[in-house]
Amino acid sequence: MRLLLTSGGVTNPSIRSALEEMLGKPVGECTALLVPTAMWGHPMCGPASVQRSAAGGTSSPHFSGLGWGSVGVLELTALPTIGEDRWIPWVREADVLLVDGGDATYLCHWVRESGLADLLPSLPDTVWVGVSAGSMVMTPRIGSDFVSWPSAPDDRTLGVVDFSIFPHLDLFPTNTLADAERWAADIGGPAYAIDEQTAISVVDATVEVVSEGQWVAFGTD
Numbered sequence: 001m002r003l004l005l006t007s008g009g010v011t012n013p014s015i016r017s018a019l020e021e022m023l024g025k026p027v028g029e030c031t032a033l034l035v036p037t038a039m040w041g042h043p044m045c046g047p048a049s050v051q052r053s054a055a056g057g058t059s060s061p062h063f064s065g066l067g068w069g070s071v072g073v074l075e076l077t078a079l080p081t082i083g084e085d086r087w088i089p090w091v092r093e094a095d096v097l098l099v100d101g102g103d104a105t106y107l108c109h110w111v112r113e114s115g116l117a118d119l120l121p122s123l124p125d126t127v128w129v130g131v132s133a134g135s136m137v138m139t140p141r142i143g144s145d146f147v148s149w150p151s152a153p154d155d156r157t158l159g160v161v162d163f164s165i166f167p168h169l170d171l172f173p174t175n176t177l178a179d180a181e182r183w184a185a186d187i188g189g190p191a192y193a194i195d196e197q198t199a200i201s202v203v204d205a206t207v208e209v210v211s212e213g214q215w216v217a218f219g220t221d
Helices: 013-023 037-041 047-055 076-081 084-093 104-114 116-122 177-187
Strands: 002-006 031-035 070-073 096-099 127-131 164-166 191-194 198-203 206-211 215-218
Touching (some): 002 013, 013 127, 013 206, 037 047, 037 076, 037 104, 076 104, 104 116, 164 177, 177 191, 177 215, 191 198, 206 215
Parallel strands (some): 002 127, 031 070, 031 096, 096 127, 164 191
Antiparallel strands (some): 002 198, 191 215
């Protein structure tokens, strides 16, 4: 699986170019599945948040509204009740999974519980585009400050990559560089703080920062 891990989506030409290089064809020729599941685990999200994400167009211009050939919704919490024979073909036929933000620990729980985690290694050509928690879920840990789901056992996530991500750098009062530095000290491993104009590309274990904005690496040497 190829990963494009973002804070705010495909927000500039550099990130879009990286995305289309991963896809191997224009966005307009691709089939996408939107995964809104993380939103249900975050207290600041709800039905209106999911609706905006799924609506595409001007409601989500940097994500589901990028101009995909088609966009469907894949709600992970429903998958265990409908059977793998139904949903696995949907995932295999998609060019890209658009995994939206919310709470990364809740998303991690449902990626595993749904069976999607077991399927991911068999999808070498599928592109995973994450926003915020949709990116953080691929890391080993997110840090306790980012856990908002009350049932989360800890801050551990899928660990598909070996670095952690601090998103929304300088977007919110609690996401300053000083906050990122304190967070990174607690994480104690390789990490990146990225703003809304930055993405991290992971292709064949090669990690590359794609940015027209600000980012900081911690312990990645």
